[in-house]
């Protein structure tokens with residue numbers, strides 16, 4: 001699923017706890033936001049593999065959440081919220097589309113890498129690809145309640161993230177075409193340069 005959906009779902013999961021414990025709302029929401037975004041930072045490395053741990057985050061979340069309950073502090077609740085959000089992120093990627101340049105073409109079944117089993121988990125495609133209309137629906141379902149319940153910077157953040165989700169969904173396929181065209185031009189330019197150097 002697209003990054004805005006991950007961010008909004010992460011915030012939505014932390015919000016009930018934040019409402020129950022207002023004094024911890026900021027570390028809870030900030031931790032959840034960071035954890036929901038963190039796995040996708042591997043887009044500059046091996047995407048959906050380097051920072052995606054569908055089993056590891058779940059295993060880590062249990063003791064970390066227990067520590068946050070026993071020794072409650074801004075740091076422990078932020079870490080617990082972040083780990084849970086990262087675990088949910090990896091699960092959501094499994095239910096989304098495959099990891100490929102144009103996922104609507106379904107040339108790959110790879111959803112997220114399972115480091116424990118040493119293989120890729122198959123995409124379930126409950127949402128067909130990141131930026132699909134149904135992906136936007138998930139973002140809206142998670143995001144709209146946040147606009148009512150939250151206030152201050154996190155409310156503004158949720159509103160901005162929802163706006164990005166709408167724009168990304170509107171241009172998702174065109175962005176792929178533009179990026180593909182730019183890649184082909186770079187590749188052809190590099191080829192011409194190599195041929196020129198060999199002459």
Ligand SMILES: [Zn+2]
Pocket residue numbers: 039040048052089090093
């Ligand atoms: Zn991801």
